[in-house]
Amino acid sequence: MNHLKTWWYHPVVQWIVRTFYYTAILLGLIIIYGFAAAHTGSFIYNEF
Template identity: 45%
Template sequence: MKTIQKLWSRPVTQWFIKTLYYLVIIVALVWLYGAKATHSSPFIYNEF
């Protein structure tokens, strides 16, 4: 447990873990909502 606390007290470790955490959240949001945005409805004026 002391090893984890000692490792977490380093600013580089905190920066890396937090960056990885937020990157995973952003990737998950893009995966969830980005896939639906690519299948948009057809252009309304195609027949004119």
């Protein structure tokens, strides 16, 4: 168990885990909100 704790708190492992975590959050937000704005109504100033 101590070997696993030592491995988990290694700085490189922490950096890789955080990178994957924040990349997953960013991709999730892009999937949720990125495609919703493509089908919105017309631009408000088109008729001027």
